[in-house]
Amino acid sequence: MIETRPRSRKSPYPLWFFIPAAIIYGVLFLVPTVSSLWFSLTRWDLSTAEFIGLENFQQFFSEPFLVRGLVNTLIYAVTTSGLKTVCGLLLAVLLTSNIFARGFLRTLVFFPVLVSTIGIGITFTVMMHPTKGIINVTLETLGIPGPGWLTNPALALFSVALVDLWKGVGLATLIFIAGLAAISPDYYEAARIDGATRLQQFFRVTLPLVRPATVTVVTLSLIGGLRSFDLIWAMTRGGPGFSSDVIASVIYKQYQAGFYGLSTAGNVILFALIAAIILPLTLWLNRRGVEE
Amino acid sequence: MRSIRPYVTGAIALAVAAVIFVMPFVFVALQAVKSKSEASRLDFELPAQWLFWDNLVAVFKARDYQLVLAYFNSTLITVVSVTILILLSAMVGYVMQRRKTAWNRVASIALFMGLMMPPAVVPTIGLLQDIGLFKTMTGMILIQVAYNLSFSTLLYRSFISTIPRDLDEAALIDGAKPRQIFFRVILPLLKPVTVTNIVVQSIAIFNDFTNPLYYLPGKENVTVQLTLYNFQSMYTSQYNLLFMNILLVTIPPLIVFIFFNRQIVAGMTSGAVKG
Secondary structure, three states: OHHHOOHHHOOOOOHHHHHHHHHHHHHHHHHHHHHHHHHOOEEEOOOOEEEOOOHHHHHHHHOHHHHHHHHHHHHHHHHHHHHHHHHHHHHHHHHHOOOOOHHHHHHHHHHHHHOOHHHHHHHHHHHOOOOOOHHHHHHHHOOOOOOOOOOOOOOHHHHHHHHHHHHHHHHHHHHHHHHHHOOOHHHHHHHHHOOOOHHHHHHHHHHHHOHHHHHHHHHHHHHHHHHOOHHHHHHOOOOOOOOOOOHHHHHHHHHHOOOHHHHHHHHHHHHHHHHHHHHHHHHHHHHHHHHO | OOOOHHHHHHHHHHHHHHHHHHHHHHHHHHHHOOOHHHHOOOOOOOOOOOOHHHHHHHHHHHHHHHHHHHHHHHHHHHHHHHHHHHHHHHHHHHHHHHOOOHHHHHHHHHHHHHHHOOOOHHHHHHHHHHOOOOOOHHHHHHHHHHHHHHHHHHHHHHHHOOOOHHHHHHHHHOOOOHHHHHHHHHHHHOHHHHHHHHHHHHHHHHHOOHHHHHHOOOHHHOOHHHHHHHHHHHOOOOHHHHHHHHHHHHHHHHHHHHHHHHHHHHHHHHHHHHO
């Protein structure tokens, strides 16, 4: 009897396909995210939560080392994102031009993307050792006194950012290579006929036309930079002092110390920071894209 | 002049890339085969004795064969969570792309959030404790599925748009049930993007450090990235073993990379630029 129902009324694309994913995602991602808004307002020991209003946030913004983490997060995200965009584009231009061993070079640049971040962090920590590390030993033989890459508080965060660039530039390069491949050679042909120099071709043809890839790289690397934890943790543990602490490492430290409410407040601040930066940026970048 | 230029630029690029991108790996490999005292100098000298095998055995034996357990745990987490991820995200991507309902908007927002927002760790730990999955492999696997679902679904959704709807309709006319259309007709056609997904996600999950650190504490639950982290403090006087461990952890992604280089590149770029 059920078979007599006309088939055409039932969609061949069943909505229950959403259900298993929705349950896992809803329970393990959405529920904690939403409940973090409540727990950030409490003094919490994982079993009982006592409502204390905005005290956690007050504490967060009155502790200089926590505010330092917030500022460092911004510096780190902007530095790594900027470096990855610029270096990624330049590498992509080089690796799409007619050079020897192009395929091999692409492979070489991309491989660190796949390697364990902790492994890379440990390796570079050793290589950046102030006296024994090979970076400073090499600099010394060239007559340049090497700095304390990770021991100098003014430098530690940027040293980690450089390693982040080393690890992540391959992905940026790859995205730019895909973007460059989508540009029709006719544009360059026309530019050459008009007598444009190589530099003019880059700024007037390549740069505007590779825009979708640029948007992707900037957005991806900004989000990555704002959330960044493992590399910083492997290399400096936020030190020396609190000089390379970022929000993600602050969240971990407060969690370890048992300040669950404060740790969750850190998480909420990170949500807010990402939303405040990425949402307007995405809207702005996409709107400009449509107008063209 | 014109004909040698590519070679000159290429040679310079190769030399620079060798220093910047190859040297760190050579450094790791070199320390891994040295004796304890030679490795502690942290230089590029070749070892007097190549102790590859000795160091390998020593790393595996350390802390009651912890590394063996870690490899087992990491592999289990990776294989099971990637399998679930593939199945669920293909299903979601398929219906999202084919059937336009109000739920699509909800799903799109959820996807976007998943890509952008960091997980709220401590509330998640509280929740896992409540449902009895904290410090369990099941909990870790479900977490990996939840956190990586968005990216996978995005890849599937854009790929499914390239498969003509006529195929679904033909199968429907032939009397296939909706479930059969997906599993028998669509899923096999998704193979290229499935391979990309498997490769990208297994590397991400195998290399994940942060989530096991939070959700899977305990000696018996150790993963390879956590052994590395634990060994870092333990082996500060035994750099040879520390670097042997790094070398071992780098080998699985290297193998994957050698076999699937092209798929990774194709998948990453199509997902990234169109998405």
